[in-house]
Amino acid sequence: MNASLLLLLGCILAAWFANTLSSLLDARRLSPAPPQGLEDIYDPEEYARSQRYARARLRFGALAETWDTLLVAGFLILGGFPLADELARQAAQGLGLAGAWAETATGLVFFAMLGLAHDLAGLPFSLYHTFVLEDRFGFNRTSPATFVLDRLKGWLLAALIGGPLLAVILWLLRVFGPGAWVGCWAIAAAVSLLLAYVAPTWILPLFNKFSPLEDDALRADIEALAQKEGFALSGLFVMDGSRRSAKGNAFFTGLGRRKRIALFDTLLEKMNRDEILGVLAHEVGHWKLGHIRTRILIGILRLGALLWLLSLLLGWNTLFADLGLPASGHAGLALFSLLLAPASLLLGALTNALSRRHEYQADRFAARATGAPLALSSALKKLVRQNLANLTPHPLSVFLFHSHPPLPERLAALDALAENADQP
Numbered sequence: 197m198n199a200s201l202l203l204l205l206g207c208i209l210a211a212w213f214a215n216t217l218s219s220l221l222d223a224r225r226l227s228p229a230p231p232q233g234l235e236d237i238y239d240p241e242e243y244a245r246s247q248r249y250a251r252a253r254l255r256f257g258a259l260a261e262t263w264d265t266l267l268v269a270g271f272l273i274l275g276g277f278p279l280a281d282e283l284a285r286q287a288a289q290g291l292g293l294a295g296a297w298a299e300t301a302t303g304l305v306f307f308a309m310l311g312l313a314h315d316l317a318g319l320p321f322s323l324y325h326t327f328v329l330e331d332r333f334g335f336n337r338t339s340p341a342t343f344v345l346d347r348l349k350g351w352l353l354a355a356l357i358g359g360p361l362l363a364v365i366l367w368l369l370r371v372f373g374p375g376a377w378v379g380c381w382a383i384a385a386a387v388s389l390l391l392a393y394v395a396p397t398w399i400l401p402l403f404n405k406f407s408p409l410e411d412d413a414l415r416a417d418i419e420a421l422a423q424k425e426g427f428a429l430s431g432l433f434v435m436d437g438s439r440r441s442a443k444g445n446a447f448f449t450g451l452g453r454r455k456r457i458a459l460f461d462t463l464l465e466k467m468n469r470d471e472i473l474g475v476l477a478h479e480v481g482h483w484k485l486g487h488i489r490t491r492i493l494i495g496i497l498r499l500g501a502l503l504w505l506l507s508l509l510l511g512w513n514t515l516f517a518d519l520g521l522p523a524s525g526h527a528g529l530a531l532f533s534l535l536l537a538p539a540s541l542l543l544g545a546l547t548n549a550l551s552r553r554h555e556y557q558a559d560r561f562a563a564r565a566t567g568a569p570l571a572l573s574s575a576l577k578k579l580v581r582q583n584l585a586n587l588t589p590h591p592l593s594v595f596l597f598h599s600h601p602p603l604p605e606r607l608a609a610l611d612a613l614a615e616n617a618d619q620p
C-alpha cells in the first residue's frame with residue numbers, strides 16, 4: 197500500500213468517523229422522558245415514540261454510511277479505479293473517436309458506470325428506508341411505482357443535465373489544460389443559475405403536482421399578507437407531499453418571476469389559519485431577506501474553489517501513478533471527491549451555520565409581519581409532532597449536519613419576541 201492510497205483511505209475514514217461519532221453522540225442523548233420545559237410539545241407516549249424513531253434512523257444512517265465507506269475503500273484497494281478507467285477507454289475506442297473527444301467520451305462512460313454502480317449498491321438501503329423504516333412509523337406513502345419512477349427520472353435528469361456539463365468540463369480541461377478551470381467555473385455557474393431559475397416550473401413538477409390554494413377565506417388572508425410584504429401571490433402553491441410521506445413541510449424556491457412558495461398538503465391538513473399564515477410569512481421572509489440569492493451565490497463561489505483545487509490536483513502526477521491510473525480530468529475528479537470528503541464536511545458545516553441563521557431571521561420576519569410570534573411557535577410544534585422530530589440532537593451533529601436550529605432554541609427565540617411585543 198503506497199502513500200497516495202493511504203491518504204485517500206484516511207480522508208474517507210475521517211469523514212466516516214465524523215458521521216459515526218455524531219450519530220453516537222445523538223443516540224446517547226435520547227431518553228424516553230421529555231426534557232424539562234418541553235413537556236407541552238409531545239405527550240409522554242408520543243415523545244417515547246419520537247425517541248424510538250430517532251434511534252431507528254440513527255442506527256440506519258450509521259449502517260448505510262459504514263456500508264458506503266467499506267464499498268468505496270474496497271473499490272480503491274482492489275484497483276477498481278484503474279479497471280473502470282480501462283473499461284471506459286475500451287468503450288470509448290469502440291466509438292471510433294480520437295484526441296480530446298475520445299478522452300471526453302471515456303470520462304462520460306467512466307462516471308456513468310461508477311454512478312450507476314454506486315446507486316445500485318445503495319438501492320437496498322433506499323428500499324429499506326422507504327418501505328420498512330418510514331413505514332413502521334406510519335410515514336411512508338410512496339408506492340412502488342412512484343419509487344421506481346423517481347429513480348428513473350433522477351437518472352434521466354443526471355444524464356440530460358449533468359452529462360453535457362461534465363462533457364464540456366472534461367473537454368476544456370483536456371484541450372486547454374488545468375488553466376481551463378476558470379472557463380469551467382463560468383459554465384458551471386451559468387448552468388447552476390439557470391437550474392435555480394427553471395427548477396420550480398420545469399424540474400419540480402416532474403416529481404410533484406403543484407396546484408393553487410383552494411380555500412378562499414385563507415387565500416384572502418394570505419393575499420393581504422402577501423400584498424403588505426410585496427410578494428406576488430401567483431407564486432403560492434400547494435404541493436402533494438402526501439404522494440410520498442405523511443410528513444409536513446413548506447419551502448421557498450426559484451428566482452425572479454419564477455419564484456414559488458410550496459406548502460405541503462400534509463401541512464395544510466394539520467394547521468389552523470394563523471399557523472398557516474405564520475409558516476407562509478416565514479417563507480416570504482426567506483424571499484424578502486434574499487436568502488435564496490445568498491445560497492446560490494455561495495454555491496457558485498464554492499464551485500469555483502473546488503474547480504481551482506481540482507486544477508492544482510491535476511498536476512499531482514504521483515497520485516495518479518501510485519494508483520496505476522493515467523492522469524485525466526475524470527480520474528482527477530473522482531479522486532478529488534474522495535480527498536475532499538473531510539473538507540466537504542466542513543464546508544457543509546459552514547453552509548449549515550448560515551442556513552440556521554437564516555431560519556432565525558425568517559422566524560423574526562414572520563413574527564413581525566403577522567404580529568403573532570406564538571402562532572408560528574404553535575405551527576412549529578405541530579410540525580415537530582407530525583414529523584416525530586428529535587428535540588435534543590447533540591451540538592456536534594447540529595454543527596455538522598443541521599440546516600435548521602433545534603426546535604427548543606427556535607421556540608425560545610420566538611418566546612422572547614412575544615414577550616418584547618407585550619411590553620408597551
Ligand SMILES: [Zn+2]
Nearest residue numbers: 478482555558
Ligand atoms: Zn425556513
